Amino acid sequence: MAGNQPGARPRSPHLQVYKWTPAMAVSIFHRVSGDGLAIVGGLMFLWWLGALAAGPDAYAAFVACVWHDPSPEIGTFHQVTNILGKVVVIGLTWAFFQHLFSGLRHFVLDTGAGYELKTNKLWSILIFVGAIAATVAVWLTVFAEALNG
Amino acid sequence: MGNGTRLGRVRGLGSSHHGSHHWIQQRLTALGNILLVTWFVVSMFRLPLTDHAAVLRWASNPSVALALILMVASVFWHLRLGLQVMIEDYVHGEATRILSLVLLNFYAIGGAAYGIFAIVRIALAPAAGLAPGGM
Numbered sequence: 001m002a003g004n005q006p007g008a009r010p011r012s013p014h015l016q017v018y019k020w021t022p023a024m025a026v027s028i029f030h031r032v033s034g035d036g037l038a039i040v041g042g043l044m045f046l047w048w049l050g051a052l053a054a055g056p057d058a059y060a061a062f063v064a065c066v067w068h069d070p071s072p073e074i075g076t077f078h079q080v081t082n083i084l085g086k087v088v089v090i091g092l093t094w095a096f097f098q099h100l101f102s103g104l105r106h107f108v109l110d111t112g113a114g115y116e117l118k119t120n121k122l123w124s125i126l127i128f129v130g131a132i133a134a135t136v137a138v139w140l141t142v143f144a145e146a147l148n149g
Numbered sequence: 150m151g152n153g154t155r156l157g158r159v160r161g162l163g164s165s166h167h168g169s170h171h172w173i174q175q176r177l178t179a180l181g182n183i184l185l186v187t188w189f190v191v192s193m194f195r196l197p198l199t200d201h202a203a204v205l206r207w208a209s210n211p212s213v214a215l216a217l218i219l220m221v222a223s224v225f226w227h228l229r230l231g232l233q234v235m236i237e238d239y240v241h242g243e244a245t246r247i248l249s250l251v252l253l254n255f256y257a258i259g260g261a262a263y264g265i266f267a268i269v270r271i272a273l274a275p276a277a278g279l280a281p282g283g284m
Binding site: 037038039042043045050052056059060063068093100142 | 176179183187190199201202224260264
């Protein structure tokens, strides 16, 4: 080992080195969706709740910023935040389903079941498919109702 | 190091029989979240969310307010545990890690207190004879 510089030492394999597998991806996305819900979801929830408690004007201001500004002369700021808000809220819906389904998978794994290679791979893929399908289904329903009603 | 007292084992970074505490709490709050957050998300999609009066009427119902408070407690406890693990894994350096954990505690406890107080305001404003936003 003599003469080896610290920089030349072997490094612990990291994301760039590993070959991606469904089980690895579902684990990473469990953390990503959880942290997203914890920070973005938590702050959005508190903002919404605070506006709801503060009264009709504050609530209308919240809705105008995050979802839809009904004023005929909508400013550039709200034009941007109305789009951004929908992206965030739909993203949070996906994160909710991803974290919920992935969390349920963890409960199964906690019992010691589901570690067979094929089973593990299958359920990892199904978590992703399920989360995307649930998100699409929910929002298609919402937007279909908005168009019809 | 030997097999000394529990304190001695902690000092030697050995087991003090609390290793599963974090893990168990994360699972227990996860169970609470499955019930409460699922109920909340379903409620959000059923409510006319742009209608302040309708949402307020829903939230000021005692059962709903109670469930909302339980959800805030369960969610902010769970997210504190989850974000703690992320900080411990990714934030290197003693000072920044400790600062991050302090900020996390401010967010988790402060956020939960803010949320619960807002729910109490909503639920008790009619009983106190106040208009929405009062109190």
